[in-house]
Amino acid sequence: MGKRVLVILGHPSDDSFCGALADAYVEAAKVSGAEVRQLRLGTIGFDPVLHDGYAKIQPLERGLLQAQADILWAEHLVFVYPIWWGGIPALMKGFFDRVLLPGFAFKYREGKAFPDKLLKGRTAHLLVTMDTPPWYYKWVYCMPGLHQMRKTTLAFCGIKPIRTLTFGPLLGSGLSQRDAWLKQTRHLAGLCAI
Numbered sequence: 135m136g137k138r139v140l141v142i143l144g145h146p147s148d149d150s151f152c153g154a155l156a157d158a159y160v161e162a163a164k165v166s167g168a169e170v171r172q173l174r175l176g177t178i179g180f181d182p183v184l185h186d187g188y189a190k191i192q193p194l195e196r197g198l199l200q201a202q203a204d205i206l207w208a209e210h211l212v213f214v215y216p217i218w219w220g221g222i223p224a225l226m227k228g229f230f231d232r233v234l235l236p237g238f239a240f241k242y243r244e245g246k247a248f249p250d251k252l253l254k255g256r257t258a259h260l261l262v263t264m265d266t267p268p269w270y271y272k273w274v275y276c277m278p279g280l281h282q283m284r285k286t287t288l289a290f291c292g293i294k295p296i297r298t299l300t301f302g303p304l305l306g307s308g309l310s311q312r313d314a315w316l317k318q319t320r321h322l323a324g325l326c327a328i
């Protein structure tokens with residue numbers, strides 16, 4: 135049995151290039167022997183607002199409970215999302231606010247400045263699209279949407295990001311360029327099952 139892989143599409147629309155990247159990753163990972171589950175945030179129907187912060191427990195919708203079960207099941211997670219306004223989409227941020235809760239993803243202990251990382255032992259790939267040229271996003275904007283994901287979200291919970299692919303500029307890209315990006319994605323997915 136191959137590695138257990140969860141692919142999370144953070145773009146609200148299935149009919150997007152991010153959706154095509156997610157599909158390509160899923161297909162290639164399955165061919166390589168991985169056991170794959172998918173989560174498409176635009177289809178699970180949840181309130182993305184954490185209304186009272188962590189002061190009050192906000193019951194999780196059925197789709198979010200299943201998402202937590204899938205995250206615990208997975209050995210490797212794949213996040214496919216666009217960069218919008220320099221960061222991750224609001225739907226994806228709301229998903230993290232609602233799902234990566236204290237006691238599930240991290241736990242503070244009295245007398246310790248940093249929490250226990252409750253999702254340790256998992257790895258992640260990030261597949262990120264943008265209209266900005268990736269070099270400009272890196273050197274001028276300093277990659278806020280990548281730092282947020284890799285350091286202050288995933289690593290904070292114990293998930294180790296091992297590879298990030300950035301695709302851009304998506305705006306004006308032709309079919310041959312997009313095919314090359316899909317091929318790159320399939321290659322990366324083939325490596326995840328090992």
